[in-house]
Amino acid sequence: MRKYGGLTLILTLLLASCSSPTVGEPNPEPKPVMQLAAGTFSGQGAPTTGTALLVKLTLSDGSAVTQDTQVTVNGPKGWNKDEPLNLMVNAKGYVDWLVTGFIPVVEGIYQASVNIAGQTYTATSGPVRVTNLLDAPNPVTVSDNGTQVRVTWPSVNNAVVYSSRIVNGGETVAGTYIFTRTIPATYASSVLAPNTDYTASVLAFNAALDTEKVLSVPAQFNASRAAPTAPFSHLP
Known part of the structure; x- marks a missing residue:
């Protein structure tokens, strides 16, 4: 009986060693x-509600793609005249997003x-629910003391992050x-030319686009925009 048990133990060890992974075997890609x-995408005074898109593309180990990669998006019937729309996730970029008032959301x-x-x-x-909107960050006000430009707006419920910019022509x-x-x-006044008109605008988003690698993609991606009703001038 002990001999039989010994043979069983030897066979068990042999089978276990055969099923063990080979040392140095490469991990799967x-x-x-x-x-x-x-x-x-709802804009201040916009006649229609536009589209907001957000795509996140990573590898299963959490790393970024190594090449610029085109992603094709198709929507429900009637969206974008039933044509696909392309986004581009840049190498090591993790995400791409688009907000546009020129393509009505469906x-x-x-x-x-x-x-x-x-x-x-x-x-x-x-x-997507077209009645699910993010309030616009309105009103937007701008002040320039000759050293620093301040762009101010009210906080928006459900907004996670904002993007402001100053535009000329x-x-x-x-x-x-x-x-x-x-x-x-805030921006340095030195980026502005004297006696020149500028427009400021603010975008609000319900996704944390400032942390692309750990971005949590929401069930619905909403954005909104607001801008002052009149341009401002930088005085010398």
């Missing part, structure tokens, strides 16, 4: 993981697809893609 959120579910190394990966948004002078959770936003 991480796979792309994509998330999509769609929602509403209620329903949106889909994203991406082709990486010959394989297609997809993601779907939560159901359609060209952004200061603030583009700079996100803030602090009100007001």
Whole structure:
């Protein structure tokens, strides 16, 4: 009996050693993981409610994609004249987003697809409700004391982060893609030319776009915009 038991023990050890992973065996390649959120973009005085899109693209180990990657978004019937819209997640960028008043939002579910190394990966948004809006950060006020420009607005319920910018003739002078959770936003007056008209605007978002790697994609991505009714001038 002891001999039989000894043979059983030897066989068990041999089987265990055969099933153990080989030392130095390479880990499997991480796979792309994509998330999509769609929602509403409401602008101050805008005649229609526009579209807000947010896509997050990472690898399964949490790292970023290593190449610029195009993501194609399709919406419910009638959205964007039934044409796809492309976003671009830059290498090591984790996310891309779009807010536009030129594409009216359509209620329903949106889909994203991406082709990486010959394989297609997809993601779907939560159901978009066109009545789910983010209040506009209105009114926006601007002051310039000759040293510092201050752009101020009221806090917005459910807004997580804001982006303010100063524009002249359609060209952004200061603030583009700079996100803030602090009100007001300030800029050096030296970026402005004397006796020149400028326009300030503020975007509000319900997603933390300032922390791209750990961004939590909401069920519906909403944004809003506000701007002063008149331009301001920088005096010498």
